Amino acid sequence: MRTVRALQRLSRVLVCPCPPPLFVRLWSVAQRQSFSSGSAEKPLPGNLMLRHLTSKIKATGPISVAEYMREVLTNPVMGYYVQNDMLGPDGDFITSPEISQIFGELLGIWCLSEWIGAGKPSRFQLVEFGPGRGSLANDILRVFSQLRGALGGAAVSVHLVEVSPKLSQVQAQCLTGDQSQVSASEDEPVYRQGTSTTGLPISWYRNLDDVPRGFSIYLAHEFFDALPIHKFQGTEKGWREVMVDIDPDEPGKLRLVIVPAPTLASTQLIQADEKRRHVEVCPEGGVIVQRLANRIAEDGGAALIADYGHDGTKTDTFRGFKGHKLHDVLASPGSADLTADVDYSYLRRMAGATVACMGPVSQKDFLKNMGIDTRLQVLLRNCADPSTRAQLIQGYDMLTNPLKMGERFQFFTMLNHSRLTRPEQSKGGKKMAPVPKKGPAPLPVAGFSELGLS
Numbered sequence: 001m002r003t004v005r006a007l008q009r010l011s012r013v014l015v016c017p018c019p020p021p022l023f024v025r026l027w028s029v030a031q032r033q034s035f036s037s038g039s040a041e042k043p044l045p046g047n048l049m050l051r052h053l054t055s056k057i058k059a060t061g062p063i064s065v066a067e068y069m070r071e072v073l074t075n076p077v078m079g080y081y082v083q084n085d086m087l088g089p090d091g092d093f094i095t096s097p098e099i100s101q102i103f104g105e106l107l108g109i110w111c112l113s114e115w116i117g118a119g120k121p122s123r124f125q126l127v128e129f130g131p132g133r134g135s136l137a138n139d140i141l142r143v144f145s146q147l148r149g150a151l152g153g154a155a156v157s158v159h160l161v162e163v164s165p166k167l168s169q170v171q172a173q174c175l176t177g178d179q180s181q182v183s184a185s186e187d188e189p190v191y192r193q194g195t196s197t198t199g200l201p202i203s204w205y206r207n208l209d210d211v212p213r214g215f216s217i218y219l220a221h222e223f224f225d226a227l228p229i230h231k232f233q234g235t236e237k238g239w240r241e242v243m244v245d246i247d248p249d250e251p252g253k254l255r256l257v258i259v260p261a262p263t264l265a266s267t268q269l270i271q272a273d274e275k276r277r278h279v280e281v282c283p284e285g286g287v288i289v290q291r292l293a294n295r296i297a298e299d300g301g302a303a304l305i306a307d308y309g310h311d312g313t314k315t316d317t318f319r320g321f322k323g324h325k326l327h328d329v330l331a332s333p334g335s336a337d338l339t340a341d342v343d344y345s346y347l348r349r350m351a352g353a354t355v356a357c358m359g360p361v362s363q364k365d366f367l368k369n370m371g372i373d374t375r376l377q378v379l380l381r382n383c384a385d386p387s388t389r390a391q392l393i394q395g396y397d398m399l400t401n402p403l404k405m406g407e408r409f410q411f412f413t414m415l416n417h418s419r420l421t422r423p424e425q426s427k428g429g430k431k432m433a434p435v436p437k438k439g440p441a442p443l444p445v446a447g448f449s450e451l452g453l454s
């Protein structure tokens with residue numbers, strides 16, 4: 001009951017009539033549609049990535065789509081994420097935290113409600129994977145700062161897992177006002193450190209394994225869709241892997257081929273009862289989910305994964321984006337984002353019974369359960385400027401409209417099992433009740449059911 005009251009107090013603060021200053025981020029979004037590699041663009045002469053890939057293929061034969069994606073996106077010298085700040089109106093795509101501040105604020109409330117649901121541990125790590133421009137973390141930290149009272153004396157720290165030195169710089173600027181230090185050696189597990197403008201320690205890592213153990217809330221927004229996938233096609237001879245090869249008719253171009261013999265991946269990664277004829281599997285995502293599940297089971301905490309995805313139903317979702325438009329996945333590699341929908345059924349299978357899983361639920365349902373309608377009303381009540389009001393409404397529509405981001409984006413969570421069970425209350429004393437008395441019902445998991453606003 002104490003935790004329920006705490007959460008209600010917390011939500012009242014969120015909807016208090018003095019909302020944070022309105023600095024609304026909103027840009028128009030080119031709507032993402034499904035696309036497969038068709039009309040190839042002519043590669044730019046001297047395209048270093050293309051040359052790198054073609055010499056690799058010449059040396060070893062066709063490469064898996066996973067290897068292609070990994071090289072194109074995260075090659076340490078010329079990878080797309082390593083080189084670019086690709087988010088926002090001048091970039092290649094836009095994400096929910098960049099569209100409206102309400103998104104990050106509600107995720108901040110989610111983190112707090114899970115911390116309360118876990119019994120308010122004294123140390124609280126917020127861990128974000130692939131923080132992009134840092135907007136989501138920034139909105140969450142503003143909520144933490146405003147609700148400092150609800151956090152009590154908990155020692156909160158922020159841990160960012162980011163492969164891109166370029167984006168880590170953008171994040172540091174956003175979160176610390178550029179008051180961060182880069183490690184002297186490239187081999188340090190923590191490659192950047194600083195203090196948030198709200199006074200919390202922030203560290204940057206390349207891998208989850210380097211993040212300290214302890215109670216943590218893990219967030220991954222549009223992160224898993226950027227991890228490399230393998231692609232498979234069902235044929236008369238069984239499952240075969242789709243790979244990337246040089247086009248024999250145009251040696252400066254790449255093409256997708258179905259390789260004639262099984263590969264290790266095609267024999268290992270397909271479920272025996274698979275009904276689809278085309279399947280994409282992201283083993284790197286599976287490994288991260290397993291590591292998260294183990295950490296959550298051993299140290300406590302929760303993970304919230306939000307991405308466009310499906311529950312084991314979709315087939316060919318591998319796409320490229322450049323300048324807010326669909327882009328041939330094989331054209332000018334390294335110049336465009338590559339992405340594939342997240343298969344939540346696969347992530348759930350990888351998590352196994354180590355943790356409790358909930359979802360996926362649609363972004364519309366998640367945000368409505370988190371109280372987005374109330375939050376919008378409060379912001380509108382306190383805002384007289386017609387253009388800001390219009391932007392708030394437009395952002396709300398973009399996030400929740402089923403025809404925009406409302407249905408395609410989905411939320412999935414992994415929780416420590418104890419989070420969903422009634423604790424047994426010991427009455428002390430050896431002679432007390434042989435049947436232990438149950439404690440209070442666990443707090444509902446916000447977003448996956450309604451946040452109990454009073």
Ligand code: SAH
Pocket residue numbers: 073074081082087095096097098129130131132133136161162163164167206220221222223226227
């Ligand atoms: N979460 C942000 C950005 C999404 S773009 C948002 O929603 O706005 C994907 C992010 O993941 C980028 O920050 C990119 O640099 C990072 N990223 C991609 N692959 C990664 C990897 N293998 N390890 C760590 N970070 C990665």
